[in-house]
Amino acid sequence: IYLNLKRNEKNIPIVFVERIEKIREYILSFNCSNLVIFTDRLVYRLYKDFIDSLQHSYLYLFDKGEESKSIESYLKAIDYLLDRNVDRRALFIAIGGGVVGDVVGFIASTYKRGVRLIHIPTTLLSMVDSSIGGKTGINYKSYKNQIGTFYQPEMIIICPQFLGTLPKSEVLSGFGEIIKYGFTLDKSILDIKDRFEKDVFEIFQDKILAMQLIKKSINCKVKVVEKDEKESFLREILNFGHTVGHALETYYNYYFSHGIFVILGMVAEMILSNILFNFDLSNLDFLIRILEKNSIKLPQRFEKSQIISIMKYDKKNISSSIRIVLLKDVCDYVLGYEINEDILYEALDKFEKIV
Ligand code: NAD
Ligand code: ZN
Structure with missing residues (x-):
């Protein structure tokens, strides 16, 4: 653990790992009913082997880009979870940039009044900014981040190896x-x-x-x-x-x-x-x-x-x-x-x- 972010009595560990293979151990240390991974299609294509190795119950793929922070995109993901009876003891993992982090944060904070979440930021911006601090949000009409919550994850895992594929x-x-x-x-x-x-x-x-x-x-x-x-x-x-x-x-x-x-x-x-x-x-x-x-x-x-x-x-x-x-x-x-x-x-x- 690199450091603990303290928020309202809650400790949020920020963990650094050098290689992505190490991430698995951290995730498997959590007990959960279902492990649900959210990422975007591009990140999944680049990191398929790693993501598939996480033994997820479900894998939900967003399109890449800001469009995934729309209300429609949010509701589509909620439908996906409800259709599969995902309950509140699930663990959500958001793997991606700020877009995935923001929308999944909002899903995690609202679905069944809150499901545990782990952030795995894969862009430089999401590592140093959007994954830290607990702001979640989606866009409304043409306005950015108009609907959102403050919701702290269980853990934030930073692995600079992801930067290797970043444009x-x-x-x-x-x-x-x-x-x-x-x-x-x-x-x-x-x-x-x-x-x-x-x-x-x-x-x-x-x-x-x-x-x-x-x-x-x-x-x-x-x-x-x-x-x-x-x-x-x-x-x-x-x-x-x-x-x-x-x-x-x-x-x-x-x-x-x-x-x-x-x-x-x-x-x-x-x-x-x-x-x-x-x-x-x-x-x-x-x-x-x-x-x-x-x-x-x-x-x-x-x-x-x-x-x-x-x-x-x-x-x-x-x-x-x-x-x-x-x-x-x-x-x-x-x-x-x-x-x-x-x-x-x-x-x-x-x-x-x-x-
Ligand atoms: P992004 O999430 O759109 O990612 C940029 C692009 O990089 C995407 O196409 C994505 O598919 C791709 N990508 C992600 N990881 C990759 C990797 N390892 N290799 C190759 N490609 C990769 O952009 P971003 O800059 O990470 O985040 C922007 C979003 O973050 C905005 O929606 C903004 O509102 C939000 N944000 C939120 C906060 C907050 O506090 N919650 C703070 C700042 C920004
Ligand atoms: Zn900024």
């Missing part, structure tokens, strides 16, 4: 969240700067370095979640880069993977931080280098007024004022700063010239 864009996406932890909560993550002549993909081929970065990131997320499960205060820090990032993500219709928009959002929010708190803009160099090395360019110009109006309707903004996390310095943050539109225009002007 470059998904590695970069997870890396965006890792860098976010570096700028907000753990400076030492940014030591990676000096090694950044390589591209991200190569960095994560280095298993030892990959493990270090994943562990540091998980420590950051655990620290925040333990303090604040219900997102009232500290958890806001995790939204650094996300206010502008989400608006761009919506505006460009999910053109890049999520974490890439977070990198772009951090660039914009650092510019804002510079205008308002004199944040040192040499910190931008690293982010710009990442974008350049990976040939990330916004596909076309954006309409500033539209970006701003999307930000106003972000569900995290109370009464259409725009609140944002800003930095005075690396790891010295200001939460929930209410920003005025003129300054936002000014920052987006500067941002536009960089990306």
